[in-house]
Amino acid sequence: MFFKINAECHIGFKKLTAADLGIGTSHQTHIGLYEGVLNFLPDVDVVSTAMLICDGYCDIIKCYFDRIENPDGTFRSPKIRIGGSEESVVKRIREFASADTGADWYLLWFGLESEELVFILLNANSEDYHRLHSYISDNDKILDESHPAFAAILQYIEDKVNRVSVDLQKDLEVVAQTGRGVHEYKPKDIEKANKYFCQTGRAGEELINEYFDKECAAGHIKSYLWMNASRESGLPFDFIVSSDSSAALHVDVKSTQFDCNQPIVFSDGEIRFISEYGRDTYQVYRVFDMSNEQKKLCIYHEISSYADAILAKQNIFGAEISQLSTSVNLIKYAVRPNIFNVGQEIML
DNA sequence: AAGTCGGAGTCTATCTTATT
DNA sequence: AATAAGATAGACTCCGACTT
Numbered sequence: 001m002f003f004k005i006n007a008e009c010h011i012g013f014k015k016l017t018a019a020d021l022g023i024g025t026s027h028q029t030h031i032g033l034y035e036g037v038l039n040f041l042p043d044v045d046v047v048s049t050a051m052l053i054c055d056g057y058c059d060i061i062k063c064y065f066d067r068i069e070n071p072d073g074t075f076r077s078p079k080i081r082i083g084g085s086e087e088s089v090v091k092r093i094r095e096f097a098s099a100d101t102g103a104d105w106y107l108l109w110f111g112l113e114s115e116e117l118v119f120i121l122l123n124a125n126s127e128d129y130h131r132l133h134s135y136i137s138d139n140d141k142i143l144d145e146s147h148p149a150f151a152a153i154l155q156y157i158e159d160k161v162n163r164v165s166v167d168l169q170k171d172l173e174v175v176a177q178t179g180r181g182v183h184e185y186k187p188k189d190i191e192k193a194n195k196y197f198c199q200t201g202r203a204g205e206e207l208i209n210e211y212f213d214k215e216c217a218a219g220h221i222k223s224y225l226w227m228n229a230s231r232e233s234g235l236p237f238d239f240i241v242s243s244d245s246s247a248a249l250h251v252d253v254k255s256t257q258f259d260c261n262q263p264i265v266f267s268d269g270e271i272r273f274i275s276e277y278g279r280d281t282y283q284v285y286r287v288f289d290m291s292n293e294q295k296k297l298c299i300y301h302e303i304s305s306y307a308d309a310i311l312a313k314q315n316i317f318g319a320e321i322s323q324l325s326t327s328v329n330l331i332k333y334a335v336r337p338n339i340f341n342v343g344q345e346i347m348l
Numbered sequence: 349a350a351g352t353c354g355g356a357g358t359c360t361a362t363c364t365t366a367t368t
Numbered sequence: 369a370a371t372a373a374g375a376t377a378g379a380c381t382c383c384g385a386c387t388t
Contacts, residue, residue: 017378029354032377082354141377 005154006111011143012037013136016105021097030079031090031107034141038078038111041065050089050117051161054096055126058164063089063117093121100125108132108157118161131156170258173197174334177265196257204255204287205238207295207348212241236273237282250282257291260298260345263334266307268314271333274307286337287348297346300337 005011012034020031050063064081082090097105104124111117122129135149135156143153162169177197205228212224224241237250252270256262264286274282284300310333318328 014377020378029356032379035376 004113005158006040006113006115008037008039008111009144010037010039011108011110011153011157013106013108013141013143016093016097016107021094021105029082029090031093033078033080033109035078037109037142038065038117040111040115041078050119051112052089052092052119052121053161053164054093054121055123055128056164059092060116061089061092063119065117089117089119093119096121096123110157120157120160128160166258170262173256173258174263174265177332177334200255200257200290201253203290205253207287208239208251208253208285208297211297211346211348212239236267236270237278247281250278251285252282253285253287255287255290258288260286260288260296260342261336261338262288264337266310266333266335268328268331268333271307271310271314274304275311278307279304284340295348297348298342298344299346300340300342303340306335306340 014034016031049060051058051060065078066081067078080088080090082088082094093105093107100123106122106124106129108120108122109118120128122132132153135153136143143150147153173196205226209226209229212221212226215221216223221241221243224239227235227238227240237252239249239251239253241249241251243249250273254264264284282301282303284303286298286300287295288298289296314328314331321328
């Protein structure tokens, strides 16, 4: 389970009013929430990001959160504001609602472990609403452990979040490796994605280790050496494979939880190695669908022309910035593998 | 100058909890 | 069980900023 609910473990549920949705005569510019959920947030001026989910839609957008202030300076009802000119959760919710003004709209909200906020907008005619409605009644406001169907509700919601946010998770897998666009995500999510990615990488190498074992037994290759067998070697490849017919191959394993079109990330060191030493010997073993029962492998070879092209560009860039007494350190490249030639898919 | 929009505070109906 | 007190969600109003 990638996304996990906050330790607070409270879920807010309300039927949105006309004023909340910005229809009718009210000038209300916020959606009122209930006390008791999102208690971990401060009282004023919270500009955060939140995940908004509606049917199959899922995106991370700005969320302006605060609480109504009493005359004595204390705070009460939390609310999310429409915010300025930028896209915001309230704005997007009102857009959805204005597309179907005849329907009733419901909102579920809660925090994740990472303190990311999640809002699930439900059309009363939707499948999601009907499913949840078998557990929740209209006068439920805050759902917590004391609710008889809490486990079922939580299961359904976590499933929903995980299912609908696959694209975001794919993005996170790349972000964890490259550091690109880090600001869009919470550090905790990235940390977690990083851990996941390391585990995935190790598991991928173990699979390939078994694969080569079988290849050896079948006589397809003579021998192989797993560089990272005991610990991370830091070399730009993971295996050296010897066979009778050709020179020793350098094999780098690139694993992903997702499909084979997930970007492959190369480090600067790997690109240099491919171009300088690995011309005809370097192969990338992409292990994919790691989160499925059936893990698969496809092999990319002849990637030296790609490495040459990248290196040429990098050298131009390096020469440019050297005029500013600056050099390049630690570049990462994320590439869509569909630009490479690929052989047959192999079932692992 | 008039109109519109957004933010903030205030009022109140309604719901919840405590007390008798 | 009836009533009072307290809490709070919902919606209105005011005000200032911005737009036309």
